[in-house]
Amino acid sequence: MAASVAAAAGRLRRAIRRSPSWRGLRALSSEAPPTQAAAVRDAFLSFFRDRHGHRLVPSASVRPRGDPSLLFVNAGMNQFKPIFLGTVDPRSEMAGFRRVANSQKCVRAGGRHSDLEDVGRDLSHHTFFEMLGNWAFGGEYFKEEACSMAWELLTQVYGIPEDRLWVSYFGGDPKAGLGPDLESRDVWLNLGVPASRVLSFGPEENFWEMGDTGPCGPCTEIHYDLAGGAGAPQLVELWNLVFMQHNREADGSLQPLPQRHVDTGMGLERLVAVLQGRLSTYDTDLFSPLLDAIHQGCGAPPYSGRVGAADEGRIDTAYRVVADHIRTLSVCIADGVSPGMSGAPLVLRRILRRAVRFSTEVLQAPPGFLGSLVPVVVETLGDAYPELRRSSAQIASLVSEDEAAFLASLQRGRRVIERTLKRLGPSDVFPAEVAWSLSLSGNLGLPLDLVELMLEEKGVQLDTAGLERLAQEEAQHRALQAEPVQEQGLRLNVHALGELQRRGVSPTDDSPKYSYSLRPGGGYEFGTCEAQVLQLYTEDGTAVASVGDGQRCGLLLDKTNFYAEQGGQASDRGYLVLVGQQDVLFPVARAQVCGGFILHEVAAPERLRVGDQVQLHVDEAWRLSCMEKHTAIHLLNWALREALGPGTEQRGSHLNPERLRFDVATQAPLTPEQLRAVEVTVQKAVGRDEAVYMEEVALARTAHVPGLRSLDEVYPDPVRVVSVGVPVAHALDPASRAALHTSVELCCGTHLLRTGAIGDLVIIGEHQLVKGITRLLAVTGEQAQQAREVGQSLAREVEAAAARLSQGSRHVAEAHRLSKDIGRLTDAVDTATMPQWQRQELQAALKALQRRANTAVRKLEMGQAAQKTQELLQRHTEGPLIVDTVSTESLSMLVKVVRQLCKQAPSTSVLLLSPQPLGQVLCACQVAQSATPAFTAEAWALAVCSHMGGKAWGSRVVAQGTGSTADLEAALSAARAYALNQL
Numbered sequence: 001m002a003a004s005v006a007a008a009a010g011r012l013r014r015a016i017r018r019s020p021s022w023r024g025l026r027a028l029s030s031e032a033p034p035t036q037a038a039a040v041r042d043a044f045l046s047f048f049r050d051r052h053g054h055r056l057v058p059s060a061s062v063r064p065r066g067d068p069s070l071l072f073v074n075a076g077m078n079q080f081k082p083i084f085l086g087t088v089d090p091r092s093e094m095a096g097f098r099r100v101a102n103s104q105k106c107v108r109a110g111g112r113h114s115d116l117e118d119v120g121r122d123l124s125h126h127t128f129f130e131m132l133g134n135w136a137f138g139g140e141y142f143k144e145e146a147c148s149m150a151w152e153l154l155t156q157v158y159g160i161p162e163d164r165l166w167v168s169y170f171g172g173d174p175k176a177g178l179g180p181d182l183e184s185r186d187v188w189l190n191l192g193v194p195a196s197r198v199l200s201f202g203p204e205e206n207f208w209e210m211g212d213t214g215p216c217g218p219c220t221e222i223h224y225d226l227a228g229g230a231g232a233p234q235l236v237e238l239w240n241l242v243f244m245q246h247n248r249e250a251d252g253s254l255q256p257l258p259q260r261h262v263d264t265g266m267g268l269e270r271l272v273a274v275l276q277g278r279l280s281t282y283d284t285d286l287f288s289p290l291l292d293a294i295h296q297g298c299g300a301p302p303y304s305g306r307v308g309a310a311d312e313g314r315i316d317t318a319y320r321v322v323a324d325h326i327r328t329l330s331v332c333i334a335d336g337v338s339p340g341m342s343g344a345p346l347v348l349r350r351i352l353r354r355a356v357r358f359s360t361e362v363l364q365a366p367p368g369f370l371g372s373l374v375p376v377v378v379e380t381l382g383d384a385y386p387e388l389r390r391s392s393a394q395i396a397s398l399v400s401e402d403e404a405a406f407l408a409s410l411q412r413g414r415r416v417i418e419r420t421l422k423r424l425g426p427s428d429v430f431p432a433e434v435a436w437s438l439s440l441s442g443n444l445g446l447p448l449d450l451v452e453l454m455l456e457e458k459g460v461q462l463d464t465a466g467l468e469r470l471a472q473e474e475a476q477h478r479a480l481q482a483e484p485v486q487e488q489g490l491r492l493n494v495h496a497l498g499e500l501q502r503r504g505v506s507p508t509d510d511s512p513k514y515s516y517s518l519r520p521g522g523g524y525e526f527g528t529c530e531a532q533v534l535q536l537y538t539e540d541g542t543a544v545a546s547v548g549d550g551q552r553c554g555l556l557l558d559k560t561n562f563y564a565e566q567g568g569q570a571s572d573r574g575y576l577v578l579v580g581q582q583d584v585l586f587p588v589a590r591a592q593v594c595g596g597f598i599l600h601e602v603a604a605p606e607r608l609r610v611g612d613q614v615q616l617h618v619d620e621a622w623r624l625s626c627m628e629k630h631t632a633i634h635l636l637n638w639a640l641r642e643a644l645g646p647g648t649e650q651r652g653s654h655l656n657p658e659r660l661r662f663d664v665a666t667q668a669p670l671t672p673e674q675l676r677a678v679e680v681t682v683q684k685a686v687g688r689d690e691a692v693y694m695e696e697v698a699l700a701r702t703a704h705v706p707g708l709r710s711l712d713e714v715y716p717d718p719v720r721v722v723s724v725g726v727p728v729a730h731a732l733d734p735a736s737r738a739a740l741h742t743s744v745e746l747c748c749g750t751h752l753l754r755t756g757a758i759g760d761l762v763i764i765g766e767h768q769l770v771k772g773i774t775r776l777l778a779v780t781g782e783q784a785q786q787a788r789e790v791g792q793s794l795a796r797e798v799e800a801a802a803a804r805l806s807q808g809s810r811h812v813a814e815a816h817r818l819s820k821d822i823g824r825l826t827d828a829v830d831t832a833t834m835p836q837w838q839r840q841e842l843q844a845a846l847k848a849l850q851r852r853a854n855t856a857v858r859k860l861e862m863g864q865a866a867q868k869t870q871e872l873l874q875r876h877t878e879g880p881l882i883v884d885t886v887s888t889e890s891l892s893m894l895v896k897v898v899r900q901l902c903k904q905a906p907s908t909s910v911l912l913l914s915p916q917p918l919g920q921v922l923c924a925c926q927v928a929q930s931a932t933p934a935f936t937a938e939a940w941a942l943a944v945c946s947h948m949g950g951k952a953w954g955s956r957v958v959a960q961g962t963g964s965t966a967d968l969e970a971a972l973s974a975a976r977a978y979a980l981n982q983l
């Protein structure tokens with residue numbers, strides 16, 4: 001019966017997520033106070049503070065601090081994770097938290113909990129939403145209080161009629177040995193909820209786990225019935241109350257937690273919809289100002305709340321997507337996550353681009369529209385989250401800039417698709433290469449799913465197998481770049497070079513690679529470059545007059561703005577178009593220099609001929625990342641000299657958009673102090689946002705400049721000099737001695753114009769390459785900040801572990817857990833992307849902690865074993881046999897007790913059983929020397945454990961095993977019977 005109700009409710013719930021017909025249902029009377037979103041939020045917080053003594057804490061930033069497993073903060077509990085894990089530093093403020101409430105900014109887009117796909121389609125999921133939550137830590141209160149507080153708030157403060165509320169509880173999981181959570185069920189029944197509205201569900205719905213291991217427990221959910229008695233209930237989940245009471249161990253088993261916690265979360269948007277008598281979160285005052293602004297700004301028909309097939313032209317879907325996404329963008333940018341190239345920034349970039357597309361294509365919004373919505377978001381959310389107000393202007397300008405860039409790409413992308421379609425047969429699939437060249441991983445920066453959508457609209461299928469192959473190739477290429485073993489690529493062979501020289505062809509003019517400038521707003525503007533095709537080569541190096549049909553080829557131009565791989569800087573990538581024909585992209589994968597000629601590696605989807613005029617576009621995000629890394633390498637070089645002395649020599653370096661690598665000649669590995677000092681020196685130069693000067697000068701002028709850095713290389717004449725903070729002329733004046741105090745290098749790389757854009761630099765790895773040469777790996781910018789946060793969070797965990805260790809453990813299980821935690825922490829510190837100096841410090845600290853923890857475990861175990869041994873000896877008079885139960889937490893403890901007993905009573909054979917909380921029984925035994933060989937321990941343990949349906953192992957003298965039984969007495973009798981038979 002219960003199961004069928006549960007199944008029906010499950011179906012209902014699933015159906016409601018996509019229910020197209022929320023309109024037309026009877027809405028709740030609008031008299032219930034409070035109803036305005038701000039008042040609803042306040043009422044929640046004051047209820048928990050004033051009526052139930054909770055401390056209010058601010059929302060954490062949506063950027064997870066030191067938790068690389070998360071892209072965004074996606075629940076109120078994220079910031080309290082250390083409490084649940086027991087790793088909170090006992091001296092920190094958080095360690096004192098008992099009753100806490102807050103309203104947390106949450107983003108569920110990308111990663112494990114992504115609701116991105118639902119947004120726009122349904123009326124209850126957002127990528128950004130506010131989660132109202134209350135917590136009780138360390139058993140401050142538990143199920144009864146948590147449920148009654150929730151019920152009191154919903155029905156008395158918010159005035160929601162009781163008969164519209166349904167609840168669910170955990171119905172148990174026999175496979176995991178978990179019984180139903182009858183406590184929660186009874187709490188609801190006692191609160192007066194009729195049994196017909198109290199449903200039970202399995203672990204999928206009502207058992208909450210933080211990850212593969214760690215705290216977990218049953219949850220109980222409160223749902224609201226939108227139908228309100230008119231027909232079948234239509235439930236929407238309002239509030240989830242989680243009761244953390246187990247720990248999922250690494251071996252998959254569940255152990256009771258030493259401390260129990262309450263963790264709840266309720267979506268503000270859904271609650272407000274209920275209180276405003278609406279059937280959709282979009283019809284509340286959290287969204288209506290945005291929907292109005294969209295209507296005003298686009299001139300589209302007004303929002304009318306339709307979903308699914310009823311939403312003709314997807315107008316209402318577009319309204320919802322744009323309103324949702326601009327909130328997410330604003331909140332994320334205010335918290336320091338901006339649209340970018342990987343991880344959370346990439347997710348944000350996709351969100352922005354999705355919003356642009358819906359606003360321009362469906363709602364016909366004018367360019368720059370999205371940025372104009374930012375003030376509306378700030379108006380609705382700025383009081384609750386003041387950081388939005390502070391960065392309002394910056395958010396708007398970032399959104400507008402990215403919107404403009406995307407619109408330009410989109411327009412080009414559309415033309416490319418149109419043109420490609422013209423040459424496809426009716427049953428052809430869309431070529432993967434073209435889709436790839438349009439995508440984020442290719443050139444135009446259009447998300448692949450968007451390209452697919454654009455094709456879907458045209459009724460064309462994409463060559464997905466081909467696309468997968470390209471994605472794999474790219475992944476391989478990236479892996480190679482991360483540890484660059486030079487892959488060959490297309491090159492000019494001697495014959496080709498000889499032929500060019502014979503024809504008197506001039507080397508490629510690549511000076512346009514340096515033509516970029518800094519906009520007043522801080523962004524870089526890269527020029528394009530027009531050039532003429534001088535020669536084309538097939539993959540095997542044969543010179544040809546034309547290429548096409550998707551052919552990969554080498555392309556020689558009279559000039560280029562592409563940076564060809566040299567001086568340790570990765571090659572540029574990008575695309576070119578034929579002048580006068582903007583709608584075919586020729587992707588350029590890389591550029592290499594051979595004898596002064598720059599060969600571009602190009603894929604030619606259509607005809608390309610010698611003599612053609614082309615326009616070149618460099619992938620700007622890629623290039624900018626290279627520039628940041630290259631200037632960072634110069635600062636690193638200089639900082640190393642500052643830290644290690646003037647004789648410190650660079651031995652090589654390499655950089656790509658992801659990271660940089662620097663080899664330096666050293667007598668000994670760098671100490672943590674030296675590593676740290678190097679980072680501080682770089683950080684200071686970055687903080688000063690110094691100008692970077694670059695100038696070409698006669699090589700002779702650079703000959704006798706003290707401190708000037710150059711590699712053991714042949715430099716061209718004239719040569720480029722890159723100088724940080726001082727103009728080149730001044731730096732080269734030997735009397736100035738400027739190069740002794742700042743970075744001045746001979747270098748042909750492309751550099752930032754100011755150092756500030758580096759953001760930060762963290763050395764994340766250091767090892768001896770060969771004797772006398774140390775290789776450093778470093779990251780910059782956002783990645784560097786993340787590395788620091790990971791480092792800080794691990795340092796806090798180490799401190800917390802040290803504090804736990806100092807407090808001492810009274811129980812073996814607790815000491816064991818601590819020892820295991822230190823082991824896990826050591827693994828995390830060994831492999832995390834974090835500052836290397838901090839890794840070395842933490843590794844040393846953890847080594848000492850691990851030793852202490854192991855000693856503590858041993859001592860406790862010995863003490864406890866001795867005590868249990870004494871108890872058992874007192875219970876049993878001297879005889880040939882002791883068969884009994886004893887409580888221990890682990891098999892190793894049980895073995896210790898058995899061994900001590902036998903030591904003290906050498907002529908006695910001993911078998912002990914130890915029942916565990918979840919029905920498992922541990923077994924250990926030892927037979928007296930005098931009883932062997934007829935009687936063996938292994939056979940004894942096997943007899944008893946197979947009686948309990950388990951297994952055993954060991955030797956003739958000592959053995960152990962496990963089984964599972966509820967009838968211990970029967971197991972003990974079996975053990976005795978077996979032994980008496982043998983003795």
Ligand code: ATP
Nearest residue numbers: 108115124125126129237238239240265266267270
């Ligand atoms: P659903 O099943 O509706 O997706 P959930 O099980 O993912 O919800 P929880 O992770 O338990 O939700 O989050 C707690 C509360 O946060 C939910 O009860 C709901 O009120 C709210 N919530 C969850 N996801 C969203 C979302 N994407 N948009 C708005 N509110 C949400």
Ligand code: MG
Nearest residue numbers: 113114115125
């Ligand atoms: Mg969900």
